[in-house]
Amino acid sequence: MKRRLVLGVLLMTVLGGCGLLQEGVMSDSVSDGRVEDPRETGPGDIDPGEVERGVLKGRVVDERGRPIEGAEVVADNQLLYDSNEVVRTGGDGRYRVATNIGATFHASATITRRYNGREYSLSLAPDDDAPFAGPSGAIRNFTWKLAGEKPGGLGFYGGKVLFRVDLNDQLDADTFLDDEKVRLTLVPDGPLIDGSEGSRIVRTATRNGDGSGLEDVPIGRYRITADYEGRPLAVKLRGGGDYAQEVVADFTPVMTGVHWIELELGLPRG
Known part of the structure; x- marks a missing residue:
């Protein structure tokens, strides 16, 4: 009996070392059949x-x-x-x-x-x-x-700075301003939403599905100025306030992942 037991142990050792013993065969462990949540x-x-x-x-x-x-x-x-x-x-x-x-x-x-x-x-x-x-x-x-394109062409992780511009050029009644010649300058006014230090942004506006302006701007508070081919533009928040040389603005949440700053621009009067 002892000889058979020893031979059995040796056989298991050899098979296990050769990789021929399948998992769960001749095992002392017992499963209760439950699947862990x-x-x-x-x-x-x-x-x-x-x-x-x-x-x-x-x-x-x-x-x-x-x-x-x-x-x-x-x-x-x-x-x-x-x-x-x-x-x-x-x-x-x-x-x-x-x-x-x-x-x-x-x-x-x-x-x-x-x-x-x-x-x-x-x-x-x-x-x-x-x-x-x-x-x-x-x-x-x-x-x-804070910025970059979302998968599937579904926009950007940054927000949009949109504007409407008074198209009338006060210096030339026959000339109308082209919104794609507007340049915006954004200077962070404090840390960005994630606490990091933002960078100065100077970009010319483009047209997108929501209007004219800048896309993919990291969410933060900015001091914003604008110019038209080097000529300063007056700026204000859309729907309120007076025109000024610059405006301090936060993004407004529109929906999950969509945030806008909306401005009105125009050449200074007089």
Whole structure:
């Protein structure tokens, strides 16, 4: 009996070393058949380097790589309207949510920040914007970007500075001003919405789907001046105030991820 036991142990050792012993065969461990709910695992336990079946997971950071707590991640079920799972990131910026149903999902993420007395809901940039099969699972990491183009041609992470210009040239009644010859200068008045130091922006206006102005401007408070081929323009906020040489303006939230500054411009009178 002892000889048979020893031979059996030696046989198991040889087979295991050759890779011929399958996982779970001749094992002392016993499974109770339960599948762990991925949502029961804390964010700090997530390994973002490996895809897990039936789980969407990842990490949210700012452009300096610092984790963002409280970001909202949505796993949107593409087959059923308004059917999704929503989760928030932990202190290490990580999240995970179960997607183990027969449907295709798309992941998106936003953060909310209060800045100069206003609340902004900001879209985050995914490292991969492709939909995925829920049972297969996926990793989707997100970065808070102040500027840059969104996936799918859906605009920019920065805001728009839009203007209407008085087309009449007071020095020449037969001449009308061309809004694409207007140049705007924006000087940050304090830190940007993420606390970083902004840069001076000098750009000529272009036309876009919402009007004329500048696109993809990092959200912040700016001192704004304008000129037309070198001739100073008077500027004011749209819908109120008096014309002046410059105006201090914050972006107005329009909807999630869309923020505008709206101005009125004109050549100085007299």
